[in-house]
Amino acid sequence: xxxxxxxxxxxxxxxxxxxxxxxxxxxxxxxxxxxxxxxxxxxxxxxxxxxxxxxxxxxxxxxxxxxxxxxxxxxxxxxxxxxxxxxxxxxxxxxxxxxxxxxxxxxxxxxxxxxxxxxxxxxxxxxxxxxxxxxxxxxxxxxxxxxxxxxxxxxxxxxxxxxxxxxxxxxxxxxxxxxxxxxxxxxxxxxxxxxxxxxxxxxxxxxxxxxxxxxxxxxxxxxxxxxxxxxxxxxxxxxxxxxxxxxxxxxxxxxxxxxxxxxxxxxxxxxxxxxxxxxxxxxxxxxxxxxxxxxxxxxxxxxxxxxxxxxxxxxxxxxxxxxxxxxxxxxxxxxxxxxxxxxxxxxxxxxxxxxxxxxxxxxxxxxxxxxxxxxxxxxxxx
Numbered sequence: 143x144x145x146x147x148x149x150x151x152x153x154x155x156x157x158x159x160x161x162x163x164x165x166x167x168x169x170x171x172x173x174x175x176x177x178x179x180x181x182x183x184x185x186x187x188x189x190x191x192x193x194x195x196x197x198x199x200x201x202x203x204x205x206x207x208x209x210x211x212x213x214x215x216x217x218x219x220x221x222x223x224x225x226x227x228x229x230x231x232x233x234x235x236x237x238x239x240x241x242x243x244x245x246x247x248x249x250x251x252x253x254x255x256x257x258x259x260x261x262x263x264x265x266x267x268x269x270x271x272x273x274x275x276x277x278x279x280x281x282x283x284x285x286x287x288x289x290x291x292x293x294x295x296x297x298x299x300x301x302x303x304x305x306x307x308x309x310x311x312x313x314x315x316x317x318x319x320x321x322x323x324x325x326x327x328x329x330x331x332x333x334x335x336x337x338x339x340x341x342x343x344x345x346x347x348x349x350x351x352x353x354x355x356x357x358x359x360x361x362x363x364x365x366x367x368x369x370x371x372x373x374x375x376x377x378x379x380x381x382x383x384x385x386x387x388x389x390x391x392x393x394x395x396x397x398x399x400x401x402x403x404x405x406x407x408x409x410x411x412x413x414x415x416x417x418x419x420x421x422x423x424x425x426x427x428x429x430x431x432x433x434x435x436x437x438x439x440x441x442x443x444x445x446x447x448x449x450x451x452x453x454x455x456x457x458x459x460x461x462x463x464x465x466x467x468x469x470x471x472x473x474x475x476x477x478x479x480x481x482x483x484x485x486x487x488x489x490x491x492x493x494x495x496x497x498x499x500x501x502x503x504x505x506x507x508x509x510x511x512x513x514x515x516x517x518x519x520x521x522x523x524x
Contacts, residue, residue, distance in 0.1 A: 143167060143508060144184035147494065148177055150194040154484035155465040160191065165490040168507040173486055187503065189494055195465055196482050197232025197491030197506060198451075199472040200444050202297070202334070202364055202387065204424030205236030205253045205264065206245050211304075217241065220253055221424040221443075223260045223521035227504050227511035229444040230451075231421075232491035233263040233481055237297050237334065239425055240304050242270025247278040247285065247292075254291045260521055261509050263481070263491070265291050267334055271299040273306040275316065282316060286323035286331060293476060294332045295320050297364065300346050302338025313346055314354050321360045330476045332385075335363045337372055339396075344375040351382060358383030362475065364420065365389045367403035369396050377407065380416040385475045388419045388467075390446040400450045401457070404464055414463075418472045421447040448501070455499045 145165040152158040152173065164172035164180070172178055203226075207218035226234055234257070236250050250266045257264040268285040269275030275295060277285045282295045295316060299305035306312075317333045324331020335347070347361050358379070364387035366376035376386040388407075390400045398406060400419065407417050422442040447468065454464050466482075473482025480489045494503040504512035511519040 144180060144182055145505070145508065146177070146180070146184055146186045147194060147492070148186065148188055149191055150189040150494070151191055152484055153193060153195045153461050153465055155196060155462060155470050155482075157462045158484075163194065163484065163492070165492075165505070165508050168490055170484060170486055170488050170490050173484060187494065190497070192497055192502070193461065193495040193499060194484070195461075195493050195495075196469040196484055197493055197504065198230045198447065198468045199233040199476070199478070199482060200226065200231045200421050200423060200447060201235045201418060201472050201476065202389070202420035202422055203234045203236055203444065204239060204422070205234065205257070205266065206238075206249050206424075208239045208241070208425035210241040210244065214244075217244070218424055222524050223257060223262055223519070224517050224524055225423065226262065226444050227506055227519070228517055229448040230493040230501050230504055231444045231447070232504065232506040233265075233478065234423075234444070235293065235476065236264065236266040238267075238270030238276065239297060239336070240271050242272055242276045246276050251278065251289060251291055256522075261511070261519060262506055263489070265293050265476070267294050267296040268292050269295040269298060269316075271297065271305060271336060273298070273308055273312055273316070281319065283319035283323045286320065286329055287326055293330045294334055296332075296334025296362070297336040298333060299336040299338060301340030301342045301344075302336065303340070305336075305338065308346070310346060310349050310353070314350055314356065317350065317356050317360050321356050324360075328477060332360050332362045332475070335361060337363050337365045337368065339369055343369070343372050344379060347379060347384070359385065362387065367398045367400060368393055370398060373398055373403060373406070377410065377412055380412055383416070385416050385418060385471070388417065390419060390421050390450050391442055401453045404450070404454065404467060405459070408463055415466065415471055415474065417467050418475060419447055419450065419467045421445075452500070
């Protein structure tokens with residue numbers, strides 16, 4: 143199966159101008175100015191000068207569904223394949239949140255394998271909000287070492303009334319297992335940290351960096367834009383070598399909306415390779431009263447991340463400056479060596495946009511899942 147994408151304005155994620163791309167099976171085998179002659183049956187897509195980017199990598203998704211914070215009926219169902227690919231997401235990393243009791247690592251790994259069977263790149267974390275972490279083999283370290291799709295641990299909750307209120311020593315023990323597993327396997331081996339609205343913010347991570355030898359890249363805080371003070375703290379951690387993650391949800395007056403958060407980071411003297419954005423897709427977006435009771439709830443989707451991309455494009459921002467937050471930076475954090483770039487030998491995960499910079503086609507592992515804005519590959523039960 144060969145696909146030729148011609149007249150593509152390639153962002154790889156750096157700007158390459160007009161190029162032609164050849165895909166064979168699941169890989170990109172050619173990127174160049176000339177159009178090669180191929181004496182084999184092939185499909186030709188004329189991008190007509192429109193933008194082509196790597197597929198987005200959503201590093202924070204509740205593949206098995208989130209929620210459950212207002213009773214069993216509020217448990218969100220598993221996220222189907224099309225919710226990812228219709229948004230241009232070609233790789234997703236699943237995790238457990240508040241509910242790591244009725245949901246577990248076993249069901250998460252099973253959902254990862256299900257999505258893979260449907261032609262999608264999926265991975266996951268072990269653990270969840272609480273300590274001791276829910277695991278499949280009995281420890282965080284052995285889950286990462288022995289279970290191929292498991293790349294790290296998370297989302298462990300800190301500064302949140304729903305957390306286990308972990309101490310510094312407890313945090314360090316989990317982080318050390320993740321770090322050693324990374325050394326053993328070459329996986330990401332990071333501790334993905336959920337941040338709540340608590341005033342302690344990222345103080346626990348700062349203490350960990352000051353008092354232990356575990357490298358900064360092990361700690362990966364998310365939801366950093368939910369509070370303005372959290373964002374500023376996270377920027378300081380990025381200077382020390384932590385990857386930090388903006389979530390594509392509405393924050394209200396207390397935080398920074400996702401496009402603003404990305405622009406604030408871009409316009410500071412900060413390491414531009416240490417910021418990512420994710421959707422929290424499949425997860426609930428609860429609003430709590432001061433006493434901890436639920437006031438209202440919404441649910442997230444990968445499309446929210448894509449909408450942030452659209453806003454930045456429409457704003458006239460340079461694509462090559464913010465595209466890495468959706469692609470290459472995530473791939474580097476996750477040690478996904480064949481993703482996040484348009485280069486020979488990379489996985490054929492591509493988004494082809496229309497002349498208005500909206501998604502026209504989505505290719506995952508060499509197969510068109512979205513063609514002319516129509517979903518042509520769906521999940522088994524869709």
